[in-house]
Amino acid sequence: MDATAGKHVMDKIAGRKSGLVWAVHLSAFALVLLWVVPTLGLLVSSFRTGDQIVGSGWWQAVSTQVQQLAAVRIAGEEVARDGLFVIEGQLFAAGTEVNAWGTSSVQPEAYAPGAVADLDGGVTLTVAADGSFVLSSPATMADLRMPRVFATAATPPEFTLDNYGTVIASPLAGQSIGQAFINTLTVAIPATIIPILVAAFAAYALAWMEFPGRALLVAVVVGLLVVPLQLALIPLLQFHNWIGIGKGYLGIWLAHTGFGLPLAIYLLRNYMIGLPRDIIENARVDGATDFQIFTRIVLPLSFPALASFAIFQFLWTWNDLLVALVFLGTGNDQQVLTGNLVNLMGSRGGDWEILSASAFVSILVPLVVFFSLQRFLVRGLLAGSVK
């Protein structure tokens, strides 16, 4: 009886577990979709021309597009031929295939390609599939108001790298995205490295060194976690001006360092204090000083925590707009990507191809950072040290 009851319980547990696993997989899949779809859309859009972006969604980018083209008023030199006055010409760029056309906005698809439309006063118009037209009239059309042609045309998919060329090289909103990219790197890399260096030392001291007031210091760090940085922006800028740093890279490095330190110290200390006490005591018995324990033992073992904080801090400084607006100048050599994007939204708000290419340039680095460092987030470095 015990055995069968036990088996039932096991089955139930197993069944519930597989249900949970499914729920986890489904929600993971939903999250992946939520993230991948817009990113893919942005990527695809950034390679399309402005006309195509306006004409169809990015998911139709690889199919031939049937779309209504802008109305074209016929123009050209009148030629007398066979007693008729004729104007011939080409309406659209080569490669465009006319599916249907019309002469009024009410019925833009009234005629098939090659059909003859009778206009007022014996005037006839023919538009062929390749976009060539023939307008003929028994009388001269010199005084006539030329008809407009509305056409629905199929255009082949078109991809281009020009958007990237444009945004990276040419200054669209005061400076080029390429320049802004360099500026942002100049901000983000030191603003990531400096706080990690400082915080790692502080975290070791707060985790493993005995000194009076340690608990109080930890409490202060935790308290600083919840201080909104907006509170400090103006006083800090005034302070920077007072000590003569002013607006510039040094100022923003210090600002990002200060704003990032509480979280960095808190995260790293919590990680380091979780390292096995025996390992550190053993190093102490082996004769290592605190500095040697820190550099030889604790730092290598804390690498996952360092990497994860580095990812956070880098992404946060890369995407930051507010701190950059306050502590950096507005010159072309100092404006960061986020600031440049804001300006582009204002001056080129309708040019989606420009905006999407710029946006993709700005998310490229965070993507690279995340994918290259994410393996450190999951790797357990402690395996094997203790049973």
Place this chain on the structure above:
Amino acid sequence: MADLVLRGVEKAYGEVKVLRDIDLDIKTGELIVFVGPSGCGKSTLLRMIAGLERISGGEFTIDGVRMNDVPPAQRGIAMVFQSYALYPHMTVHDNMSFALKIARKSRSEIAAAVDKAARILQLTPYLDRLPKALSGGQRQRVAIGRSIVRDPKVYLFDEPLSNLDAALRAATRIEIAQLKEAMPNSTMVYVTHDQVEAMTLATRIVVLAGGTIAQVGTPLELYERPQNEFVAQFIGSPAMNLLPGEIVGIGAETIVRLDRGGLARSAVPTTVVDKGLRVSVGVRPEHLRETDGDGIFQGEVAITEALGEVTLLYFTAADGAAPVVAKLPGIRSDLRHRTLALTADPEKVQLFANGTSLLYR
């Protein structure tokens, strides 16, 4: 060469004294084992010797040099931790050479020391592996090897075998015994809660109880002449039976009338002042044997546990008292529910008054 001397050593956390009045002399070449129940302070005492815990009071010297405030690395000690505490990001070779590198030893010196230790512990094939690629027993050997390379005056072991399975534990225990034999001049202090380790490895055992030393002695001293009821019951398995009674006959052989009937004879001598003294009669399960007469004890066997080599008999206990246990040779499951009379040789019977053995008055 190292003599360790502890004089009145104590450890206090605030008002609470977890260790007090620790007086202990450890001679060069001894292997001292600290045993005691959980929380008795045996690991704390070891960590105080190592320098990982501050000594709150008293004095601790190694070779006559006061060590109270000397940092661990300068005490000439090496410690093997219960969890091994290997550096997980270093290979076996780097683990073993870490202390020597810190001490700025020359490269050839380091190589020689590591090679020698690896050879002793049969770790040579594993020198390039990370700890995670080793088995539990190999990790244990690396931890010991890390101590050996430093050539310390004193080895400290903090329950080094408790993470190993039973078979490996027995094998490693013998390895440690051989290691000790190979290094007759090194002093070792070994903490364990395992009696077998204590009895087999120790030159002398220190039994700790309630924050102080209950008895120090060779393993057989503790077994044959326990100083108090605590040591009597702590050493030996199953624990010694304690039966209350009153002294009725004195002389070279003392006679005690037990409260639940029966007379016990003990070779512990008593004088006329002891007549009428309330005592506990201590007799080990393995010293009890069947008898036809009245004997020390008579009762019904409640449970038998046949272990093959011996059979444990548990007698029905009288209202709240611990059951009397006897260990008889052979397989004796047939004795269940039978009433037996048991006796023991007078030389094997201990007497305790107020918890202290009458031998040590």
